[in-house]
Amino acid sequence: MxxxxxxxxxxxxxxxxxxxxxxxxxxxxxxxxxxxxxxxxxxxxxxxxxxxxxxxxxxxxxxxxxxxxxxxxxxxxGFIDTHLHAPQYPNVGIFGNSTLLDWLNTYTFPIEASLSDPARARQVYTRVIRKTLSHGTTCAAYYATIDVPSTNLLADLCLAAGQRALVGRVCMDQFSPDYYRDSSPESALAATCESIAHIRRADPSMSLVRPIITPRFAPSCSVPLMRQLGQLAAETQLPIQTHISENGAEIATVKKLFPPSATSAQDDSYAAVYDAMGLLTERTILAHAVHLTEAEAELVAARNAKVSHCPCSNTALTSGAARMRWLLDKGIVCGLGTDMSGGYSPSILAAARHAVLVSRHRAMGRPGAEGEREKLSVEEVLFLATRGGAQVVGLEGKVGGxxxxxxxxxxxxxxxxxxxxxxxxxxxxxxxxxxxxxxxxxxxxxxxxxxxxxxxxxxxxxxxxxxxx
The missing domain is CATH 2.30.40.10 (Urease, subunit C, domain 1)
Structure with missing residues (x-):
């Protein structure tokens, strides 16, 4: 019709x-x-x-x-979910007592690897698309898996269902199980390009579904891989999504794996590593940003990179309470993410209410005006859920109002x-x-x-x- x-x-x-x-x-x-x-x-x-x-x-x-x-x-x-892991949807609510790095090995990598089975991938991806749509999510920035056919299937299903999506094949050639990693930087780049080509054929105008370059996070990507992905992003002008400063152990790992001598970065901070690799751009979506330093926040702002605030996940995994007022005051564009399955809900509305509550926890114990400024209002979190999210995913002026x-x-x-x-x-x-x-x-x-x-x-x-x- x-x-x-x-x-x-x-x-x-x-x-x-x-x-x-x-x-x-x-x-x-x-x-x-x-x-x-x-x-x-x-x-x-x-x-x-x-x-x-x-x-x-x-x-x-x-x-x-x-x-x-x-x-x-x-x-x-419609709500815009700026950060979620489609293959992890079956694990929603099963984060146990783990912190981030243990949780990845116990829950995350096994479920993602299992979606190389096309039938299982179709079952999971169909359900997560339908579920997010039912909660009013009209656009989602999805992480898929390292498997190219599975990633391509996610893009095809989003297109068929009519959901806007950024779909990224996950890149990771280290700091992950042998059974679930790219064999080399070159193979990761080739597989990423293969998936990008498929999505461009499926939606040539990219009016609904777009590819997004997806280094999982710095610890899981070698310096050569990150450099190649940064170069690919510059050549294609495609968006980038990754994680940053989610918890203390992760940050310590980055400092250990990536000293300035290995990266030519200005220092050993998480943001500086991405910047040296060409991965900190105005098209970059940084999930979490819970523990950014003052210098890192200034660098993120200078590069006009965006932040996806995932309050449910940060609370569930005891990662920390992101300083949203601080980030917003620095002019950093922010949106909301469910971060399933670290987050337990497919609802951006739930993320919005949790963002309010996390900001109020930050306000507790802070005197007077300082505490009051920490609080996010209902109006502010609804902005993050719509217009803010649109800016994060590169759709400002197109959707969100x-x-x-x-x-x-x-x-x-x-x-x-x-x-x-x-x-x-x-x-x-x-x-x-x-x-x-x-x-x-x-x-x-x-x-x-x-x-x-x-x-x-x-x-x-x-x-x-x-x-x-």
Whole structure:
């Protein structure tokens, strides 16, 4: 069936700035057949849209699909997950008592290696795509495995399901089990190029799925491999994703493996190693950044590299509490990541609420204004989940808000409106809203109590990709 022009009616909520949400009530948004927003009008109903907007847009009113938000429902931009490991999805919630490096060997490497089995890879990847879509994630930055066919399959499944994705074949030629590593820097580079070529053939315009260069993290990549990947990134201008400064033992390992004499870096810091390899760029996504030093943060900011904040994972693995206010104050662009399976939830909404709580833990024990500044607000974490994430993955101005020229990546959110008898008028999960509560109260209730039961419909580039039955 050919795509139709669409008219969306109701309340629209999106971030205007880091600390500001905009509420558009009794509004309409017109989305053309390409999935692009072509009109946004306040105080406009269906009749007025047909009378005023349709002639201006050249639309035939008989060939327009109308989607109306009901009582207790609103449209919100799709969430952007800036860091997750697709093959680890079966291990969600099974991180045990491990810290990062033990957890990798006990849980992570075995499950990733097992996805060289095509049937298992299809089962796992299909499920993680469907699950993230059901939680309103319209774009995800995925780590795959070292296996090329498995990585290519993930990209193909994202394309078929309609989810935006950055898909990266993981590169690692050291500091990992013999059964799960690249045999040499050259073989890693060749396999990476093979996967990049496949994704480019599958989506030549890269309008939905893009390849991303993925050195797992510095300890698992030799200097020659990192240098070759840095050169590849420079030649292709593709994005890069990796990890940085997640916990103390990892940082100590980097210092041991990569002294300045081996890397020609300015010092032995984690960020300096990546910088010397050509891997710290404006297209780089750095997951975690929990323990960056002042000098490292200044270097990250100078290179305009981006940070994916993964509060659930950092807490679950006892890695630490990232200093988000500090990073934001330095002008470092940040988004949110679920980091499954270090993180236990596929929900960016859960990551947003956890980001608030982690910031409040950082505020505890800090006096007065210093403690207050540590706290992230609901408005701020929703910005990180949408517009901030869009900047992180290179989609700034394209998705993350409701403005003319942006693409319709959105979710229809439904809350549980409680009637006079105390009954919810629809399944709003744990979000009960009473008639006297305004939007400034309803949105925080959704952030703190919401889940996939509130995500009624999801669109990517104008295409309906999930509908809760």
């Amino acid at each position: 050919a795509p139709k022009n669409r008219l969306f009616l109701g309340s629209f909520v999106h971030s205007k700035a880091l600390d500001e949400l905009e509420y558009l009530h009794n509004a309409v948004v017109c989305v053309d057949t390409s999935g692009t927003i072509v009109a946004v009008e306040r105080e406009c109903d269906e009749a007025r849209a047909k009378e005023i907007l349709f002639p201006r847009l050249g639309w035939d009113m008989d060939d327009v699909e109308v989607v109306t938000a009901q009582k207790g429902q609103f449209f919100f931009p 409701f403005e003319v020229g942006m693409e319709w990546d959105a979710q229809l959110v439904g809350l549980g409106m409680v009637d006079e008898e105390g009954n919810a008028e629809e399944d709003g999960g744990d979000v009960d809203v009473f008639g006297w509560q305004g939007w400034e109260d309803m949105i925080p209730k959704w952030v703190y109590n919401g889940d996939d039961r509130n995500t009624k419909k999801v669109w990517v580039k104008g295409r309906l990709v999930h509908e809760r039955k």
